[in-house]
Amino acid sequence: MKVYFSILGGIFVGLSLFGIYVSNVTSYLSDDPKACVNCHVMTPFFATWSHSSHRERATCNDCHVPHDNKIRSLWFKMNDGIRHSTIFTLGTYPQVIRIRKAGTNVVQENCVRCHSHQISALGFISENDKIHSNISSRLCWDCHREVPHGRISSQASTPYARVPVNKEIVPQWLKKQLNMSN
Numbered sequence: 001m002k003v004y005f006s007i008l009g010g011i012f013v014g015l016s017l018f019g020i021y022v023s024n025v026t027s028y029l030s031d032d033p034k035a036c037v038n039c040h041v042m043t044p045f046f047a048t049w050s051h052s053s054h055r056e057r058a059t060c061n062d063c064h065v066p067h068d069n070k071i072r073s074l075w076f077k078m079n080d081g082i083r084h085s086t087i088f089t090l091g092t093y094p095q096v097i098r099i100r101k102a103g104t105n106v107v108q109e110n111c112v113r114c115h116s117h118q119i120s121a122l123g124f125i126s127e128n129d130k131i132h133s134n135i136s137s138r139l140c141w142d143c144h145r146e147v148p149h150g151r152i153s154s155q156a157s158t159p160y161a162r163v164p165v166n167k168e169i170v171p172q173w174l175k176k177q178l179n180m181s182n
Contacts, residue, residue: 028077033046035060041088041097052150058148062114064106065077066109112140
């Protein structure tokens with residue numbers, strides 16, 4: 001009976017480690033935008049971001065993860081990551097991806113956080129002063145619609161987008177073994 005549980009435990013650990021390797025889990029701990037295209041579903045968003053003015057200054061996490069405190073940031077990223085990976089794994093993602101309410105709030109907070117100096121220090125005097133005075137009642141992208149993703153939100157909208165290619169999931173040692181047996 002002990003041997004049986006040891007074998008089952010070994011299989012479970014092995015499959016878990018393989019799953020971690022295949023899904024490239026460690027990349028999600030970084031701020032690298034390439035982590036966001038581990039799932040091909042995000043290809044249009046990576047492609048549009050990489051051609052935007054934000055690509056030199058902001059990563060996906062800079063806009064889509066809260067920055068007011070580390071615990072909230074990690075909690076938000078973990079919840080979003082689990083939800084995204086579940087939806088991707090089960091294949092239940094929609095053709096057109098829309099940001100959820102929690103994400104909308106975070107992106108708005110981050111727009112204001114990064115651009116507050118432009119909103120206040122530069123003054124936005126005259127007509128613009130009226131426009132930006134009600135910043136809490138409107139979303140930044142109500143006016144700035146093309147920043148940074150434009151109106152692209154469909155898988156079909158960027159069919160030939162150049163994005164980083166995921167590494168192969170079959171380890172080299174296994175490929176060699178398979179080639180030897182043929």
